[in-house]
Amino acid sequence: MITFDMFSQFGSLLASLMFFWAMYQHYLPSKIREAIEFYASRYTHKLVNYFSPYLAITFAEYTNDRFNRSEVYTTIETYLSDKSSMEARSMKADYIKDGKSLLLSLGNNEEVVDQYCGVQVRWSFITEYSSSNPYSFYPTSDEKRYYRLVFHSRHRKFVLDSYLPYLLEEGESIAIRKRRRKLFTNAGNDGPDWMGDRGTMWSHIEFKHPARFDMLAMEKSKKQMIIEDLQWFQEAKHYYAEIGKPWKRGYLLYGPPGTGKSTLVAAMANLLEYDIYDLELTAVKDNMQLRKLLIETSSKSIILIEDIDCSLDLTGQRNKKKAKEEDNREKDPIKNPIQEAEGEKKGSEVTLSGLLNFIDGIWSACGEERIIVFTTNHMEKLDPALIRRGRMDVHVEMSYCRYESFKVLAKNYLKLESHPLFETIGSLLEETDMTPADVAENLMPRSVKISKETCLENLIKALEKVKEESKLKPKKEATSEQDKEEKSHDSEDRNQVET
């Protein structure tokens, strides 16, 4: 029973406490006070934690390597996006997939509850600012963001062994379904003015190329082979682990200009839903920089080097050429300083061995699920070491347009599957070498008034013209050869007369 006595005792206790508090505040030196408060808070915190049945794990945005955003953090963010939209009161939003849908994530200090197999856990998002800049509008390097997971200690094993692996897998599959694909480039990214996104050497835009395999004009069997190979590769994680090889594959696409090499790369990226890293070799300073670029590429991507024969001297002639230059320099010491003064531009110092290491050296295993693609117009110019199987596993020849390829283009450009003029076009295409790019250009109805038949007739005219020109070509070449020979005979005769 609460009695008057108890009230009076409580009152006197309160009065004494207030007295001691006032004494503590006024008479104790501030230094001692601070020390007492510091230790008190530390031990109370420890005491509370000791008795609390809950455990916490934090997942920071940036771990030891400041420049690489933690993949786990990103996966958690993606996983929690669905939960955030249902429960959180404050959220951050970002556009995904053509700007048509939103990726929501938790706002600062927001909390959501997640449940898996009957076990409840709590997630919260926390941003900490350095004391020097607490109200910065822009994200600064002093800003630390992390997710905190809180759960009951009796679920420790379940959370570590089942819940977290489930969350990471689920988060990754959501990310693949929702992500905006990117086209990266390194061109122009190493000047003194270049400020990479948190130090990265790649810049990117959204990858939106519409190319698809069914639109590609090439032999059906070849197309099917590539599709099957890519689909097999995508599922071959365990196979690569079993045989002890990094999970990557090399593709060499070769053929004349306008035969669809770049279009094929875009179709491959769309089929696999990969990002593309378009590597401009001439903009890479040296082998070290090439390695850094490689390390910064992510998994599920195509690393593309276009026109590899033009990028560097990779013909195996490089060393001979260099030796020759050095020879000349020694022979002609006066000329060289002048040449140097004229400002011979120092180009890329990437070597063939640097590139070979890039493709399958020890560093190339730092990511996984990657395809390296080279395109070239002149396969014969490349060093055999560069394109041997194992480095470039699949060689695809992209060739001139024949009847089978034409039918794909006609279906795509004119929505025509058959027409009486197809036969004529078919036989002309067998006799002439026209690239799919030229055929496509001739097929395109450049006005709404132009009928499909006119488009086909235009193509026939263009093909006949090419055929005529190719007939004349050998004659022209023969006459020019004859002219050359006659001229050389004349000069020989003249020399004889002079002597």
Ligand SMILES: Nc1ncnc2c1ncn2[C@@H]1O[C@H](COP(=O)(O)OP(=O)(O)OP(=O)(O)O)[C@@H](O)[C@H]1O
């Ligand atoms: N096989 C093809 N199927 C469908 N379209 C094609 C094909 N080849 C070329 N084209 C069309 O021609 C254009 C040029 O093709 P693309 O750039 O892919 O050729 P390329 O082989 O990469 O040429 P280059 O060697 O000059 O880089 C493309 O925009 C595409 O529309």
Ligand SMILES: [Mg+2]
């Ligand atoms: Mg190309």
